[in-house]
Amino acid sequence: MMRSVTVSTAPEPERAARSGPRRATYHHGDLRRALLDASTELAREGGPDAVVVREATRRVGVSANAAYRHFADRDDLLEAVASRAQGQAADVIAESIAAVPDDGVEQSLARRRFRAVGLGYLRFALAEPGLFRTAFGVPVDLSRSGSPEAAGQCGRTPFQLLSDQLDAMVSAGALPPEQREGAELLAWSAVHGFAMLALEGPLRGLPPEAIEHIAPRLVEMVDLGLGLVESPVAGG
Amino acid sequence: MMRSVTVSTAPEPERAARSGPRRATYHHGDLRRALLDASTELAREGGPDAVVVREATRRVGVSANAAYRHFADRDDLLEAVASRAQGQAADVIAESIAAVPDDGVEQSLARRRFRAVGLGYLRFALAEPGLFRTAFGVPVDLSRSGSPEAAGQCGRTPFQLLSDQLDAMVSAGALPPEQREGAELLAWSAVHGFAMLALEGPLRGLPPEAIEHIAPRLVEMVDLGLGLVESPVAGG
DNA sequence: TGTACATCAGTGAACGCGCGTTCACTGATGTAC
């Protein structure tokens, strides 16, 4: 249930311009987009470290310095790729939410949709490890987690989708309002940590079955634990 | 409560040999250890990527290739540093567990000790971000999470400490035995994810107060959620 | 205790790599008149 996810790297009809290493015309036409496409593919293949100006320009068939007409520096390019990757994650999550069948019970529906956010997040992480690490591993602060650049075709960012479902949980009475604040971070931490441990951490060698077995337990733990959290405990 | 942690980088009395950039004698005496010390310091300052053979040898005052008498290659060195860093994490966690006061109620004690594992993990992560990322970000499989090299002075690895406390929870009746299997991964994921989001992910900008506020809620969520997890839900 | 010699643990120089970025440049485009 967590394998066959297709994430289109370049949904735009711009591929023609990238087909050959040599362009017909001196001017490229849409170099910014082409570089972004190529860089996204690099991220997909090898994560954030694989986003390399020279390689991206090489793939597009353009001189290395041409990139600097469109991006201030490598970091600028990388951030653009990260935003895009977040958008793709958002679409997988949105799809996961939309796939939840409506059983007519509001509270149950809210719960299952909430869990679908986590499962979608993990599905994306495991299907596109490189993009995932680029989307959520590159240090970009929370403020950008709500910016339009990081939104998918669904119009929302992953963080927003999570917030939406938490709000819905409260509305449906599945989560006490006093537990709502900061709940994003608690939920996000759990799935993010699992993804990181499984992708580049000590769990890297874990067989896919084990991962698929754990994922639903993890989101269940969050779902159930979230509503029970009391006032912060002093000391530790 | 989560700030003043002192982690000694080189607990051994070998510092004398490293004092000057030039040794008195041609032979170093304990170059392997010295390189490990220097590399650990590099990791402490800049994470795994900062572990660089040339810089380590430079700091020790030895030619770059001398390192290859003691480590097969850079990766070999990095793995040794990662194991050491895991050991240091283990000691912080062990300390955190030991600091839990005994109130005479077995179940409560087990719970608070279990939470102390998570809080200790986060304390280490925030106090020593570079070492943390080296310890748990470098892809080393789970098998090594139980190896002696990754143990601290307390004799246990972080993973083992976590397992120990989960076992104690079951013994104390704080965790149903049928939920015990795989519980390490659920708990670990939550704190690991929070640490990663806060250290190099989108939460990087989060103020320390926010982090200290969330940490106890997070481990509480895990503690409470863990015991409630039912049989895996199909579909999603 | 003295010495020959194998072995160990360093050195210095170099290789090849790929990177980000800057420089002065030129070909293509589009707009004003």
Added chain:
DNA sequence: TGTACATCAGTGAACGCGCGTTCACTGATGTAC
């Protein structure tokens, strides 16, 4: 519709950097006799 010219979007070459790693070497050490 034709043309002059500013602007835009590329090029080619180069700089400087730091890295991991290998080579042939030599100084220091310790052991057998």
